[in-house]
Amino acid sequence: MVIESNPSLQSYNSFGILARAQEMLRVSDIEELQEIVQTPFFKERAHLVLGGGTNLVLTGDVKALVLKVELKGKRLVKEDETGYWVEAMAGENWHDFVTWTLDQGWPGLENMALIPGSVGASPVQNIGAYGVELQDRFFELDALDLTTGKRFRLDAAQCAFGYRDSIFKHGSKRHPGDFASRVSALERPPDQRANAQRLLASSSASLPIDLNLGLANRALITHVRFFLPKKWRAVLEYQDLQKKCLMHSKAQPSAKEIYDWVCDIRREKLPDPQFIGNVGSFFKNPSVSSEQCKDIIAREPSLVHYPLLDGRYKLAAGWLIDACGWRGKSVGMAAVYHKQALVLINKGGAENPCTGGEVMTLARAIQTSVYERFGILLEPEPMIL
Ligand SMILES: Cc1cc2nc3c(=O)[nH]c(=O)nc-3n(C[C@H](O)[C@H](O)[C@H](O)COP(=O)(O)OP(=O)(O)OC[C@H]3O[C@@H](n4cnc5c(N)ncnc54)[C@H](O)[C@@H]3O)c2cc1C
Structure with missing residues (x-):
C-alpha cells in the first residue's frame, strides 16, 4: 500500500x-x-x-x-437475441467507454457521449444528456462497503435513481451498521443473495430516495454493467438533435451519427475543462408546479420549460440565471461562462486559478437573485467539499 x-x-x-x-x-x-x-x-x-x-x-x-x-477493464458479459450486457470497471473514462461500445457495434450510449469523468461516478448522479439518462441503459453495479470491506451488488431500483440523483448521494440514518450484509454479498450463495436483494428491495419501498439506505461516502463502486438492447431506437427529442436531423436531411440517423452530432453540439456549447476549468452545469434544472410555471410565464413569456410526466414542469436553470443578468459576471477568478449561464468557469487558468470560495460566493449570489426574482431556489449539481 x-x-x-x-x-x-x-x-x-x-x-x-x-x-x-x-x-x-x-x-x-x-x-x-x-x-x-x-x-x-x-x-x-x-x-x-x-x-x-x-x-x-x-x-x-x-x-x-x-x-x-484507477480500476481498469471493460468487457462484453453476455449477448443473446435481445441485446448486449456490457461491463466497465469504475476507473474507465466514461467517454472512451461510450466510444468503445459504438466501435463494437453496440449502440445505446451515444446521447451521453463526451460527458467527462469516470464510469464509476456515472451512477452517483445518474448522468444524463440529450434525452438519455444512465438509468435508461443501466443493468447493475458492484460496489465495496468501505466500512466493512464487503462487496455487494445493486440493481437499478436499489440505486434509487432520480434526476441527477441516486442512493450514493444520500447518507444512512437508520442503519449505521454493516450495509453490505443486508445487500447481496457477492461471495454468498445465489439463494441467500436473492433473499438479501428482496430484503433491500422491500426496505426500499418508499424510494425514489430512502435516506435510511443512503450510501454517500460509504460505498466505492467497482463495476458498472449496462444492457444495450438490439432493438435500438434513436432518441432525438432534444431540439439540438432535431436541428441536426434537418441540417443533414436525415430522419433516421445511425447511432454513430448521433454520437458525432452530440460531440459537435457539446464542443460548441460547453467549455473544455482541459482549457477552461469548469464542472459542467453548476445547478440542477428546477421543477415547479404547473401553477407556478404559468405564473412565471405570465411575467416572462420566453421562459424555457418542459412538461414532466407527473404534471410538473422542468425549467431551464440557465435561462433563469441569464434572465437575472449573470452571463459573463465574475467574482474574483470565478465567472459565469459567456456562452452558457449554467456553467461557472475558472477564468484564471492553471496559473492564477479561482478559489473554491470565489466559486461558492458567485454561486450563492446567483441563487439569491434567482430566488428573489422567481421564488425558485437553485440546487447545486456538483459535490461541494
Ligand atoms: C464540461 C462538463 C460537462 C458535463 N456534462 C454533464 C452532462 O451532460 N451530464 C451529466 O450528468 N453530468 C455532466 N457533467 C458532470 C460530470 O461529468 C459527471 O457528474 C461525472 O459522472 C463525474 O465523474 P467523475 O469521475 O469526474 O466524478 P468525481 O467528480 O470524481 O466525483 C463525483 C462524485 O462521485 C463520487 N464517486 C466518484 N467515483 C466513485 C466511485 N467509483 N464509487 C463511488 N462514488 C464515486 C465522488 O465521491 C463524488 O461524490 C459535466 C462535467 C463537465 C466538466
Whole structure:
C-alpha cells in the first residue's frame, strides 16, 4: 500500500482549483482495497472517493484520505437475441467507454457521449444528456462497503435513481451498521443473495430516495454493467438533435451519427475543462408546479420549460440565471461562462486559478437573485467539499 502524502489535487479537479489532500491512495486492485479497509489505519480516517474530479468543488484542502479510483477493464458479459450486457470497471473514462461500445457495434450510449469523468461516478448522479439518462441503459453495479470491506451488488431500483440523483448521494440514518450484509454479498450463495436483494428491495419501498439506505461516502463502486438492447431506437427529442436531423436531411440517423452530432453540439456549447476549468452545469434544472410555471410565464413569456410526466414542469436553470443578468459576471477568478449561464468557469487558468470560495460566493449570489426574482431556489449539481 503506497500512501501519497500531501499531493496536489489541482490536476484532479476539472475546475483546476488549487488544493491538497492530506493523503491519497490509488485504488487499482479490489482485493488490496478490501484488506486496507479492515486496517486500523483506514478505520481511523475519513475518506473521499475520487473519480475524474469533474463534479467537485474544492473549497479547501481535503483532510480525508482520498481514494483515487484507477480500476481498469471493460468487457462484453453476455449477448443473446435481445441485446448486449456490457461491463466497465469504475476507473474507465466514461467517454472512451461510450466510444468503445459504438466501435463494437453496440449502440445505446451515444446521447451521453463526451460527458467527462469516470464510469464509476456515472451512477452517483445518474448522468444524463440529450434525452438519455444512465438509468435508461443501466443493468447493475458492484460496489465495496468501505466500512466493512464487503462487496455487494445493486440493481437499478436499489440505486434509487432520480434526476441527477441516486442512493450514493444520500447518507444512512437508520442503519449505521454493516450495509453490505443486508445487500447481496457477492461471495454468498445465489439463494441467500436473492433473499438479501428482496430484503433491500422491500426496505426500499418508499424510494425514489430512502435516506435510511443512503450510501454517500460509504460505498466505492467497482463495476458498472449496462444492457444495450438490439432493438435500438434513436432518441432525438432534444431540439439540438432535431436541428441536426434537418441540417443533414436525415430522419433516421445511425447511432454513430448521433454520437458525432452530440460531440459537435457539446464542443460548441460547453467549455473544455482541459482549457477552461469548469464542472459542467453548476445547478440542477428546477421543477415547479404547473401553477407556478404559468405564473412565471405570465411575467416572462420566453421562459424555457418542459412538461414532466407527473404534471410538473422542468425549467431551464440557465435561462433563469441569464434572465437575472449573470452571463459573463465574475467574482474574483470565478465567472459565469459567456456562452452558457449554467456553467461557472475558472477564468484564471492553471496559473492564477479561482478559489473554491470565489466559486461558492458567485454561486450563492446567483441563487439569491434567482430566488428573489422567481421564488425558485437553485440546487447545486456538483459535490461541494
Ligand atoms: C464540461 C462538463 C460537462 C458535463 N456534462 C454533464 C452532462 O451532460 N451530464 C451529466 O450528468 N453530468 C455532466 N457533467 C458532470 C460530470 O461529468 C459527471 O457528474 C461525472 O459522472 C463525474 O465523474 P467523475 O469521475 O469526474 O466524478 P468525481 O467528480 O470524481 O466525483 C463525483 C462524485 O462521485 C463520487 N464517486 C466518484 N467515483 C466513485 C466511485 N467509483 N464509487 C463511488 N462514488 C464515486 C465522488 O465521491 C463524488 O461524490 C459535466 C462535467 C463537465 C466538466
